[in-house]
Amino acid sequence: MRRFSADYLRRTRDGMWAGDRETLDALRLNDCDRVLDVGCGEGALTRVLREECPGEVAGCDRDPALLSDLGGPVVRGDARRLPFVDGSFDAVVCQALLINLPTPRQAVREFARVASGRVACVEPDNAAVSVRSTVPAERRLASRARRRYLAGVDTDVALGADAADLLRAEGLSGVSTARYDRTFVVEPPYGEADVRAVTRKASGAGLRARRATMAGTEEELDALRGEWREMGREAVRQLRDGDYRREETVPFYVSVGEV
Numbered sequence: 052m053r054r055f056s057a058d059y060l061r062r063t064r065d066g067m068w069a070g071d072r073e074t075l076d077a078l079r080l081n082d083c084d085r086v087l088d089v090g091c092g093e094g095a096l097t098r099v100l101r102e103e104c105p106g107e108v109a110g111c112d113r114d115p116a117l118l119s120d121l122g123g124p125v126v127r128g129d130a131r132r133l134p135f136v137d138g139s140f141d142a143v144v145c146q147a148l149l150i151n152l153p154t155p156r157q158a159v160r161e162f163a164r165v166a167s168g169r170v171a172c173v174e175p176d177n178a179a180v181s182v183r184s185t186v187p188a189e190r191r192l193a194s195r196a197r198r199r200y201l202a203g204v205d206t207d208v209a210l211g212a213d214a215a216d217l218l219r220a221e222g223l224s225g226v227s228t229a230r231y232d233r234t235f236v237v238e239p240p241y242g243e244a245d246v247r248a249v250t251r252k253a254s255g256a257g258l259r260a261r262r263a264t265m266a267g268t269e270e271e272l273d274a275l276r277g278e279w280r281e282m283g284r285e286a287v288r289q290l291r292d293g294d295y296r297r298e299e300t301v302p303f304y305v306s307v308g309e310v
């Protein structure tokens with residue numbers, strides 16, 4: 052079971068949905084009295100839904116530690132056996148949950164059971180992430196690390212637009228999909244989190260922490276970590292001079308279907 056800290060989730064979702072929210076239109080949040088966000092974590096999407104929906108938005112996660120700071124209605128629960136009766140919510144939504152489940156279709160079936168109106172999934176395609184950096188080696192190394200991750204992880208982390216097929220397979224109708232690019236930029240003036248993230252590259256701590264989900268022998272991963280740390284040291288040098296800039300785009304897909 053993969054665990055996520057509130058700090059990691061805050062860092063990776065910071066600013067997501069800050070701008071254009073048109074891709075959420077198909078959810079018709081304005082018409083909803085009750086919405087459920089499953090696998091809500093520390094509430095990155097829950098807070099957005101609460102801003103957009105005049106009704107009540109509940110968060111649900113199997114990890115109680117993540118729910119403790121969210122406030123509002125929150126329920127501890129497993130996406131595969133939701134603790135709600137049939138048709139309890141106008142809309143059931145998740146973000147970056149299905150990519151972490153070995154049997155995502157089972158969760159979609161549960162969403163369709165407890166929803167009376169719409170089911171929506173916001174899922175990334177981690178195989179299509181793109182990186183641009185002022186450190187020449189960073190893009191190549193990020194792509195090497197990503198290939199090892201895609202080969203080593205035991206769930207479909209590239210699900211993205213294919214989530215729409217899961218909705219159709221579970222009998223949802225009128226399924227639509229819209230792409231939403233999540234772009235992270237590190238550039239001057241650097242924030243505290245930027246400095247921490249760049250320093251972490253130079254230590255190789257990020258790659259070490261992801262060992263369990265990366266394919267390869269110890270020698271292969273040691274070699275990758277060695278090059279990664281060298282790249283990180285160059286990033287730290289550029290950061291000190293105010294020259295470092297990195298842009299990463301993660302495509303998310305918002306798939307919505309009617310019960």
Ligand SMILES: C[S@@+](CC[C@H](N)C(=O)[O-])C[C@H]1O[C@@H](n2cnc3c(N)ncnc32)[C@H](O)[C@@H]1O
Binds near residue numbers: 093147
């Ligand atoms: C990558 S995080 C996404 C969190 C949040 N939706 C967001 O976008 O920041 C995946 C979340 O799903 C939760 N999760 C994983 N498996 C679950 C399950 N079977 N039932 C409910 N929640 C689950 C994890 O605890 C975690 O909070």
